[in-house]
Amino acid sequence: MQSVHTDIIQFSGSHYQFGLFQAEKLKNSPIRTHRRALLSKRWRNFLVDEAEVKAAFQTFSPAIWEEIQGLSDGLDMSWNDAIREFGGYYYEYGRSGCSIHTKKDFLVRNYDNAPDSYEGRYVLYAPSDTGYASAGPSMQITGRTDGINEKGLTMGYNFVNRKKSGDGFICNMIGRFILENCATVEEAIQLLRDIPHRNTFSYVLLDPSGKKRIVEVSPRHFFVREGSSCTNHFDALTEENRYRSDESMERLQKIEAKQQAIYSPYEAFRMLNDVDQGIFSEKYGAWAGTLHTALYIPSELSAWIALGGDRQPFVFSFRKWLQGDKLHATKVKGRINATNTFINQ
Numbered sequence: 242m243q244s245v246h247t248d249i250i251q252f253s254g255s256h257y258q259f260g261l262f263q264a265e266k267l268k269n270s271p272i273r274t275h276r277r278a279l280l281s282k283r284w285r286n287f288l289v290d291e292a293e294v295k296a297a298f299q300t301f302s303p304a305i306w307e308e309i310q311g312l313s314d315g316l317d318m319s320w321n322d323a324i325r326e327f328g329g330y331y332y333e334y335g336r337s338g339c340s341i342h343t344k345k346d347f348l349v350r351n352y353d354n355a356p357d358s359y360e361g362r363y364v365l366y367a368p369s370d371t372g373y374a375s376a377g378p379s380m381q382i383t384g385r386t387d388g389i390n391e392k393g394l395t396m397g398y399n400f401v402n403r404k405k406s407g408d409g410f411i412c413n414m415i416g417r418f419i420l421e422n423c424a425t426v427e428e429a430i431q432l433l434r435d436i437p438h439r440n441t442f443s444y445v446l447l448d449p450s451g452k453k454r455i456v457e458v459s460p461r462h463f464f465v466r467e468g469s470s471c472t473n474h475f476d477a478l479t480e481e482n483r484y485r486s487d488e489s490m491e492r493l494q495k496i497e498a499k500q501q502a503i504y505s506p507y508e509a510f511r512m513l514n515d516v517d518q519g520i521f522s523e524k525y526g527a528w529a530g531t532l533h534t535a536l537y538i539p540s541e542l543s544a545w546i547a548l549g550g551d552r553q554p555f556v557f558s559f560r561k562w563l564q565g566d567k568l569h570a571t572k573v574k575g576r577i578n579a580t581n582t583f584i585n586q
Contacts, residue, residue: 243578244582246361249363250263250364251567252366260313271586275357301432302422304371305414309328327381327382338354338522339397340493340520344503349513350535350536351514351521351531351533351534352534353522364385377544380413391563394448396416399472401473401483402440405441405460419433438459441459453467453469455467457475470496472496473486495520510534510536513531514534523550526580530577533548541560543560548575
């Protein structure tokens with residue numbers, strides 16, 4: 242078993258200031274060492290056309306472009322290196338699992354991946370220049386794996402396929418765009434329709450009205466459907482699925498069978514987080530072990546998170562945070578049954 246933790250990052254201010262703030266925290270962090278090693282091993286996956294990436298950011302989020310500028314200045318990085326490392330464009334995404342279940346009043350998800358891909362950063366950010374405040378775990382520093390924003394819109398995504406990839410943004414940056422720019426499920430659907438996609442993913446959306454949708458997206462196709470549960474295969478765009486989806490289908494069947502007895506957010510959390518329920522995964526060596534279980538309640542603007550299985554969630558009110566009640570906690574601790582640990586340690 243490995244002891245792991247997520248650092249809680251809290252900030253209010255402009256995007257450029259936020260970039261500088263994060264740069265200061267990253268200067269002596271093991272995260273930077275790991276990312277430099279990754280860049281050196283897989284440099285071809287990080288090649289970017291600066292003009293193309295800038296044009297895409299100017300269309301979808303000029304403010305996050307400023308955040309990357311702050312990271313570049315604060316870390317004394319070349320601009321091209323900063324775009325490659327923090328831009329979320331062209332980057333090759335590794336295989337992963339993930340399970341999501343929604344009802345009209347909550348979204349709960351298991352984020353499954355390899356421990357040495359996980360940054361261990363939970364970010365609460367309230368922009369002073371433009372965009373909605375949001376809370377959620379980070380990926381590639383600027384991106385988000387899931388989260389909730391001040392309007393109560395919550396999102397998570399599930400990997401489906403990385404073959405036949407296209408030019409475009411990857412899942413975590415798209416998640417950030419959704420949280421910062423969209424107030425409703427319909428607005429998020431439109432953004433997902435407009436944005437260029439690098440890989441093939443399902444995006445699961447829920448807002449305070451109780452509207453929930455699953456959006457199946459690839460670089461070639463787009464489909465919106467109703468549904469309550471989602472794993473790592475498409476129900477509609479089946480031609481985009483991997484050759485073998487047996488394990489994903491089995492997890493989905495387990496969720497669908499158990500959801501009939503789920504009446505509360507806590508019961509849903511236990512369904513995904515308890516190891517003996519069969520949905521939580523310990524396949525860490527196959528890029529498919531559960532790293533965190535997160536739950537969001539839009540009507541309350543509350544967020545839950547736990548690291549590893551059979552854990553009690555860390556619960557906080559995002560609404561109170563927005564009102565100025567900052568979190569006193571600096572870390573969320575947990576344990577995973579793996580040989581590797583998170584890259585923040």
